[in-house]
Amino acid sequence: MNPVRWYGDALALVTVRRPNAAPSPASLPAATARPVRVVHVDTGGAPPVPGATTLRLPEDIGRPAAINRAVAALDVGVGWVALADPQVVWGAGALDELLAAAARHPRAALLGPAVGEGPVEWISTACVLLRRVAWDSVDGFDARHLDRGTDPEPADLDLCHRLGRAGWLCVGVPTAGVAVIATPATGMLEPHDRGLRRHVMPTRRD
Template identity: 40%
Template sequence: MSSELAVVTVTYSPGEYLDQFLTSLREATTRPLRVIMADNGSVDGAPEAAELAFDEAELLRTGANIGYGAAVNRAVAEIDPDVEFVVVANPDVRWHPGSLDGLLDAAARWPRAGALGPLIREPDGSRYPSARSVPDLTSGAGHAVLGKLWPGNPWTQRYRQENETVAERPVGWLSGSCLLLRRSAFDSIGGFDSRYFMYMEDVDLGDRLGRAGWHNVYVPGVEVTHSKGHAAGRHPEVMLPAHHTSAYRFQADRHARTWQAPLRLALRVGLGFRSKIVVASALRARAVDGRESDERTEAGHVG
């Protein structure tokens, strides 16, 4: 097997985050690196600049905004099958020194690990719940309905696993923002399901890996920092419906029998209704923030 380590990141006007990603990546491993930037239509020039500034980085244009999972699959297809491990990470990840080598060490301890993920820190240093159980109908519905109103509800706790011991262990799925994937495991299940344009593709991947006999291993001894949620905040009218569509697809695929058709219909109607509510709420909040910003600017000019 090749000692080269392949890294795939999907770019869509990533801005200054991409330079931070590539700079910190050099301190994350001692292995030779090949970085493929699968670009879904950036207009900020950041991927082109990165390709010039970093010898290990190469730009792969997908031709359109084909979605996260499809872009990863397209990039992985360019990687020699002899490369044993592929890293998939968002371009707004900041690698900690030695973090990738730490994940590779864990992969040696877990030969049936198809995916391994680090402890993910928020920019403020808090821990993001990146290792979770696979949502069933009960935990998924309970978390969706009560997660914001009653964060400590048992369904959210069971799903997010925030109260679990912070220890290296197999879990249901790992955040797709930073994954070390064993190529043989990834290929054995056909990679990401490209029907998921955005959101839930990592849940689906982890679930299918588990069903195929592989482990999803949480490695909290390794840490990275992730600045997440920017696109969702800017475009809630697009991102939030996409999240609900993906949630429906995940459960519908797992409840696909003919006699379960009424259940699928109920899911579609319920998630569609919830999507309209959360989008309206997000747009109101954005409008309020905009007005407050304008008022602060006006006050500054007056002063």
């Protein structure tokens, strides 16, 4: 792969939707003052969501490979990509906090919620902001990894390790508030549903 070495400053959100699941809560507008291009990756025939672009895959190829395809399909104007599982509820200003932290840490490739701010060995991609030029420098996820039902996921550990070897950082941002709806997941997202609850505050769906 010959990655593009320059991207614009636009922001996109990529979500891999589980089959027969309701759309994620409408918390995104409160998370950032910036316009966001929303991309839903779907393998189960879920109905389209107004305002989102749907990337339909004919089969479940695994979450890492699905995200790789979605990010690769974005135009070069998009330099920042948020990855969020469907059950993530963004707190007010959460994405703006991640973007501000990225400006403070120019070598940060992945930024996500954490207890304290600064470099960490790994970060969960269930809710994370990625710097696209860094992502491309390591060709994104290794698509050979499938979700194992462990925390951390091997795909996340491998990605963070390769980014570190390439000179990039994973950075925790405590001011980025997110929560997670405590509903069961299925298919490619089940391990991330369990792992995400260990990193953010659960909330109930009434």
